[in-house]
Amino acid sequence: MDFEQADAINQAIRLLSLRHRARAAALLAPLGLHTGQEALLLELARTGPAIQSQLSEALGCEPPSVTLMTRKLEAGGHIRRSPAPSDKRASVVELTDSGKALADQVKQLWCALAEETVTGLPAETVAELPGILRTLTGNVDTRRSRRPQGDGSVVQRGSAGRIGL
Amino acid sequence: MDFEQADAINQAIRLLSLRHRARAAALLAPLGLHTGQEALLLELARTGPAIQSQLSEALGCEPPSVTLMTRKLEAGGHIRRSPAPSDKRASVVELTDSGKALADQVKQLWCALAEETVTGLPAETVAELPGILRTLTGNVDTRRSRRPQGDGSVVQRGSAGRIGL
């Protein structure tokens, strides 16, 4: 691949990261949330109570990040942390009522953001976009032990990447 | 748009950001570079000397970020900063010989990263990927005065977004 093309791809990904994150931050700010916290709330809303290592895996960030996120969301009253009964090391994280309400707001906001993001793209492109993005992600994912994952075809929907849950 | 689909898109973008950035960091580390600095080197290699406000515009990050990036790259001996002759406020940034050599290394690395990233995707998808990503970026770009930019078709190649240069 020539440099022009390579740079177009890498640069586009870099810029998309910056802008999408900035836009998300702007939308989440009125709810008192910072970027990243919404992912934790949505994950808890999706799967129910979980321990932090599970959240770390689901969110794709490291345990120390989860520690900080949970601490701040707990301080905001949106989640509750309790020691796991069967494992004294682990702490179970779950949404409070306030957190559930907030998660619902985030869901609406998330739909608006996604719609805004894909504006102007043909429907078929939008349909295969998640698969494409997941393939790209899988190709550069160093966490999941360098497993290539991409077989060429568009990746299936759903939680394709979940392994150890 | 329903939440499932919206979340698939937003989450995929978020994860791609994290992973692509992490992979880039891993590749750049042996060169003594941190993520973001490579973009500055490549921009200087592409367009020659520039003042920081131009770099800020080209890289899509804010002036304070450019201040820090240039300071560190200057400390590393890769760039040189000199006062602009025609404008006492501005400082001209240019590559040193060491910086040019480093930029060449980054270029190779950038090609490898792009190839790795799009592994397994059909060639036609790869071809339209930059345009798709730029459309997404333009849709959520709050810096360029909320101009929608996306007309539906895949966006043209090259420096589509450059305006004030």
Add this chain to the structure above:
DNA sequence: GCATAAATATTATGCGCATAACTAATCCTA
């Protein structure tokens, strides 16, 4: 059963990028 390995979570620290507040220089207008 005990020593060793693995897992869970935390603290400390560092980088990238952001915004806010500030200085200094240039531009523009009246």
Add this chain to the structure above:
DNA sequence: TAGGATTAGTTATGCGCATAATATTTATGC
């Protein structure tokens, strides 16, 4: 030409996420 607005750059500060090191608990191998 004098003065307010704009522009270029910096400093201070904060957040997200990362790695490294640590404590504590659980699992494992002999």
